[in-house]
Amino acid sequence: SSREAPIVIIGTGLSGYTLAREIRKHDKDTPVLMITADDGHSYSKPMLSTGFTKDKTADELAQSDAAAMTEQLGIELRTLTHVTGIDPDAHEVLIGDERLPYSRLVLAWGADVIRLNLAGDGLDHVYSINDLMDYRTFRKAVDGAQKIAIMGAGLIGCEFANDLRNGGYEVEVVAPCETAMPGLLPPVAGDAVINGLREEGVSFHLGAAVERVDAAGDGVRLHLDNGQTLEADRVISAVGLRPRTGMAQEAGLDVGRGIRVNRLLETSHPDIYALGDCAEVDGHVLLYVLPLMSCARALAKTLTGQPTEVAYGVMPVMVKTPCCPTAVYPPPADSDGEWHVEQNGNSVKALFRAPDEQLLGFAVTGDYAIEKQALAKEVPPIHG
Ligand code: FAD
Incomplete structure (x- = not known):
């Protein structure tokens, strides 16, 4: 029966949708079922950290809705549906008690935001922005706000700092590191970004971590581990992402920092593949668009009968801090x-x-x- 079963893709982010589009370039007929926990809107995630600069609402950032994508790609799509497990031996995906057969399964379910374990009674005002629905919620939350605190000075924290500043907010960044993007940039370049942002009016509290977030009026008071406090209307948590590996591990798949795949994007189990933010491809965990596009192109060929290894070229990361x-x-x-x-x-x-x-x-x-x-x-x- 699994021969007539569809190719099942879990996730409709850039990885899932790019893969489906690439599959359709080679093959119009093989049934494809996509399953997503979100509402299935197609959007470009990098735009989430330029939304205030460009003054775009969530609706304006959404490119096509689920119905349009179903039509465009000739697929079936289940939205607002959480996959709860995988049964590799039965070739089935689990959604609670429901079981759906697959011929081939593709994990494109992304990464989770890391959440700090903070004390305090103001945590309702702390937001993470890792998808369009998060962005919608955040836009609503900062309507009328003036001052935003950002936890984290990584790529996403810095981009949001620049973007919110361009949107007219006061911005204070708190991060335990001594400069920006320590995992990505040499310190001299990180310092340049910090200076650029400071010149835009962003304040930094470096070498300090937030310990507690208390409610204060309509906003919050942040307590840092260096004894300082600061007030803000709303808080963004941008302290990192972790590839989603839990369900893969439970199903017995080999996982490291991400779901381990080779250059054919094959996991340790037959007929199960992974790409995008959830995957560790030949030892590389790269949470960026260009790598996932290369993977989607190669995997689409593999899934349509032409086994193709991904070949990563040179893919510089562009940091969207227009001030620097x-x-x-x-x-x-x-x-x-x-x-x-x-x-x-x-x-x-x-x-x-x-x-x-x-x-x-x-x-x-x-x-x-x-x-x-x-x-x-x-x-x-x-x-x-
Ligand atoms: P996601 O987009 O996270 O998609 C995951 C999908 O899986 C979602 O549809 C979700 O609903 C679904 N899902 C998850 N769990 C389940 C489940 N259990 N059941 C069913 N469905 C599930 N990269 C760049 O290269 N350049 C940039 O400028 C850039 N800027 C960025 C700015 C921001 C603010 C952020 C957050 C990221 C940025 N990135 C950038 C990174 C890039 O956007 C990501 O690498 C990429 O979008 C990841 O796509 P994905 O499809 O793998 O994951």
């Missing part, structure tokens, strides 16, 4: 080499070179950001 435009291609972890830095104010060109001078990674900010394309041609791709 930034592009980065981090060197592989544990690379031998060192950073060479040129700097002019907030414009930084940091090049990571191996002892033989080979460029292995780079971070460029400000006026140097436009050099990203030229530099990308000099570094080796992830899959050479």
